[in-house]
Amino acid sequence: MPELICDGRTLRVAEGTSVAAALALGGDGCTRTSVSGQRRAPLCGMGICQECRVSIDGRRRLACQTLCRDGMRVETQA
Amino acid sequence: MADVIVIGAGIIGAACAQALARRGLQVLVLDAGLPGATAAGMGHLLVLDDNPAELALSQYSLQRWRALAPAMPNSCAYRRNGTLWLAANAEEMAVAQSKYLNLQAQGVACELLSRDALRQREPELREGLEGGLLINGDGILYAPATARWMLETPHINQRRARVGEVDGHRVRLDDGHWLKADAVILANGIQANELCPELPIEPKKGHLLITDRYPGKVTHTLVELGYVTSAHNASGPSTACNIQPRPTGQLFIGASRQFGTTDPQVEGWMLARMLKRATEYMPGLAQLNAIRAWTGFRAASPDGLPLVGQHPQRKGLWLAVGHEGLGVTTAPGTADLLVAQLFDETPPLAAQPYLPQRFLGEPVYA
Ligand SMILES: Cc1cc2nc3c(=O)[nH]c(=O)nc-3n(C[C@H](O)[C@H](O)[C@H](O)COP(=O)(O)OP(=O)(O)OC[C@H]3O[C@@H](n4cnc5c(N)ncnc54)[C@H](O)[C@@H]3O)c2cc1C
Ligand code: FES
Numbered sequence: 001m002p003e004l005i006c007d008g009r010t011l012r013v014a015e016g017t018s019v020a021a022a023l024a025l026g027g028d029g030c031t032r033t034s035v036s037g038q039r040r041a042p043l044c045g046m047g048i049c050q051e052c053r054v055s056i057d058g059r060r061r062l063a064c065q066t067l068c069r070d071g072m073r074v075e076t077q078a
Numbered sequence: 079m080a081d082v083i084v085i086g087a088g089i090i091g092a093a094c095a096q097a098l099a100r101r102g103l104q105v106l107v108l109d110a111g112l113p114g115a116t117a118a119g120m121g122h123l124l125v126l127d128d129n130p131a132e133l134a135l136s137q138y139s140l141q142r143w144r145a146l147a148p149a150m151p152n153s154c155a156y157r158r159n160g161t162l163w164l165a166a167n168a169e170e171m172a173v174a175q176s177k178y179l180n181l182q183a184q185g186v187a188c189e190l191l192s193r194d195a196l197r198q199r200e201p202e203l204r205e206g207l208e209g210g211l212l213i214n215g216d217g218i219l220y221a222p223a224t225a226r227w228m229l230e231t232p233h234i235n236q237r238r239a240r241v242g243e244v245d246g247h248r249v250r251l252d253d254g255h256w257l258k259a260d261a262v263i264l265a266n267g268i269q270a271n272e273l274c275p276e277l278p279i280e281p282k283k284g285h286l287l288i289t290d291r292y293p294g295k296v297t298h299t300l301v302e303l304g305y306v307t308s309a310h311n312a313s314g315p316s317t318a319c320n321i322q323p324r325p326t327g328q329l330f331i332g333a334s335r336q337f338g339t340t341d342p343q344v345e346g347w348m349l350a351r352m353l354k355r356a357t358e359y360m361p362g363l364a365q366l367n368a369i370r371a372w373t374g375f376r377a378a379s380p381d382g383l384p385l386v387g388q389h390p391q392r393k394g395l396w397l398a399v400g401h402e403g404l405g406v407t408t409a410p411g412t413a414d415l416l417v418a419q420l421f422d423e424t425p426p427l428a429a430q431p432y433l434p435q436r437f438l439g440e441p442v443y444a
Contacts (some may be wrong), residue, residue, distance in 0.1 A: 027324040035291070037327045050079040053290050060208040078291070 002074040015067050020052050020063035023076065031063045031076050053071065080106035082420075083249055083259040085241050085273070086136050090118035090398050091265035092225035093409035097417045099233035106259070107229060108249070110240035113342070115405060117213040118374025120286065120301055120332055121221040122322055123407045125186050125213055127177060131383055131431035132404075137186055138383040140215055140295035148157075153223040155325050161216035162200065162298035164319070170303045174211040177303075185215045200294050202360050211303075218299060218322055244273045247394030260387045261420060263396045264389075265388075268377045270399040274392075275397050276386070278437050279400050284337040285349050290367040293327030296361050303361060313337055317352040319359045329366065331356050333403075337378075344371050350431045378402045379437070386415045386432040390441040395433050396420065423431055 003012045004022065009028040013018040020042040023029055031054035042052035045064045052063040055075040063074075082098050084091045086108035094107045108290045123143050127133040144294050149200045165171040174190060182189050191210040197203060199212075229236055243250040248258040264270060270277050302319040320332040334352045348370055379385060379400035389395040396419075405412075415432060416423035435441070 050290075053369070054366065059365065060292075062367075 002068045002072070004068050004070070004074055006074045007076055016062055017068045019054060019056065019061070019066045019068055019072075019074055022068050023054075023063060028035040033077055034037060055072070080104045080235065080259045082106070082109065082256075082261050082263060083257060084183070084234050084263045084265055085244070085246075085249065086114075086266035086269075087229060087236060088114045088118075088265065088267055089221050089225045089228075089403060089406050089409045090267070090412055092228035093413040094263050094265055095234050096228040097230045097410075097413035098420075099231045101417065101421070103236045106257070106295065107234060107236045108239045108241055108251070109236070110266075110269075111238055112269065113374075114222045115374050115376060115401075116225055116267075118284075118286070119221060119245070119376075119403075119406060120206055120246065120322055121219045121224075121406050122161070122320070123217040124301075124405075125181065125216060126222060126404060127180055127184075127257055127380070131261060132370035133180075133184060135383075135408050135432070136404065136428050137184060138249070138414075139408045140217075141412035142414070143217065143407075144215065145217070146327065146410065147205065147217075149346055150219075150224065151227055151432065153220065154227055155223065156217060156222040157325055158215065158217040159221075159323065160298045161213045162196075162300050163211040163213070164196075164203070164300060164302045164304075165210060166302065166304055167208050168308075171208040173303050174209065176366060180386065181333075188212060189214070193340045200296060200298065202362050203300070204359060204361050207359070213296065215390075216299065218324075219406070224406075241273060242339055244392070244395055244399055246392050261394055263398055267401075267405075268375045270397075274389070274397075276286040276438060277399065278380050279377050280337060281340055282378040282402065283328070283334070283339050283341075283373055283375055284353055284403070285334040285344060285371065285373050287331045287349065287353065287368050287371040289322070289329045289331070289363075292329060292366060295322040295327075295362075295375075296321055296360075297327060297336075299323070300359065302355075315351075316347060317348075319356045321360060321363070328369075329363070331363070331368075335376075335403075336415070340375070342373050342375075344373055354380055376401075376403045377405075381436070383432055384408065384412060385434040385437070386439075387419055387429060387434050390435050390438050393443045397407065399404075 081103040124323040341414040
């Protein structure tokens with residue numbers, strides 16, 4: 001059961017859970033804040049729309065295309 | 079009833095319409111809503127000096143953009159962030175030096191940067207570049223929003239309609255209706271040949287890519303000088319490093335050029351070649367997340383300069399076409415040239431190099 005840190009909070013999820021799913025379970029479901037200050041969430045779930053951009057260990061990634069790993073740091077404010 | 083009909087609501091049609099409306103004329107702008115270059119392109123405002131006419135038009139236009147900027151709404155995203163031309167080796171540095179002398183002589187503010195100064199200004203650039211040339215007055219803007227802003231000027235009416243035929247100062251819409259005005263301005267970009275098959279305009283395809291937001295990584299628009307020294311043949315596909323920092327923190331990457339295609343599909347091999355070129359200058363780019371790639375078509379004329387002036391064989395029809403990869407930059411200059419000719423005034427810069435006559439022959443009307 002990987003344990004990750006989402007915006008400073010520890011979250012334990014089942015093996016094979018995507019970051020998008022983890023945020024839906026343990027956060028507000030959003031992955032980022034847009035230029036105009038809106039909270040944005042995954043839409044297509046299949047790597048096309050680019051809505052689910054998120055910072056993982058300091059890098060920009062797609063939450064729907066990334067599986068949770070133990071010790072991952074996920075930031076959704078940027 | 080309009081005094082002038084403008085065909086095309088891209089940046090060129092919009093700039094012409096705004097200039098005419100500010101003279102108090104009633105302007106009708108017709109646009110078919112086709113995917114145009116204004117929505118696709120990079121919106122880099124830059125002085126280019128490949129020949130004196132290109133320099134005159136771009137330098138004049140940059141001054142006009144700087145004068146317009148304070149009145150432009152935020153959505154136009156104008157920034158005067160400067161262009162930094164990158165020299166990879168001594169040969170390219172020599173090109174930078176002669177460019178510097180040429181621009182200085184014409185009164186364009188610029189400065190040469192040494193190897194160290196370059197890295198200091200743009201730490202994301204790879205080590206070992208020879209130096210650079212910074213053009214201070216260059217900038218960027220978001221062209222679709224800027225065109226929309228220009229079209230909001232009083233005395234302009236806009237209509238969604240496709241023109242099927244032009245006959246001097248008359249146009250036939252696709253629904254069969256004819257409209258007429260004192261003058262018709264053709265500013266329909268790459269589709270110009272559909273209405274005037276005699277125009278020597280060819281599509282030149284370009285690929286573009288934009289990244290997620292990475293604020294603060296890049297400050298100036300970074301463009302390689304390599305295209306001057308790399309012996310790429312003029313008709314084959316080519317790429318050049320062009321990295322533009324958007325006000326959002328996104329990085330906007332170009333540039334590619336391909337002739338002989340009108341297929342808008344993103345081509346993987348071309349995109350890969352373009353990105354590889356950009357990473358040769360900024361290696362860290364390879365670690366960033368791209369969010370979209372697309373293509374657009376530049377309307378290229380044989381000498382790379384636009385056609386601005388009355389059509390020599392079709393009285394009443396005025397041309398503002400063939401702006402290639404520089405039409406956002408040269409839109410204000412084009413508009414001023416055209417308006418001066420329409421009003422029979424002395425233009426702010428010599429109109430001669432851009433007259434359609436150079437391809438279409440001498441006027442048949444007096
Ligand atoms: C990849 C790429 C990158 C570029 N980068 C830059 C850059 O960094 N800096 C720069 O200065 N320039 C750049 N350019 C060039 C610039 O974008 C163009 O020169 C400019 O946008 C041309 O504007 P336009 O108004 O002539 O044409 P368009 O924007 O193409 O507008 C033409 C309009 O005419 C309409 N139309 C066509 N046919 C008809 C018809 N029959 N009836 C009614 N309406 C019609 C269309 O719907 C369209 O809206 C770039 C271009 C490309 C493709
Ligand atoms: S939700 Fe569309 S790319 Fe992830």
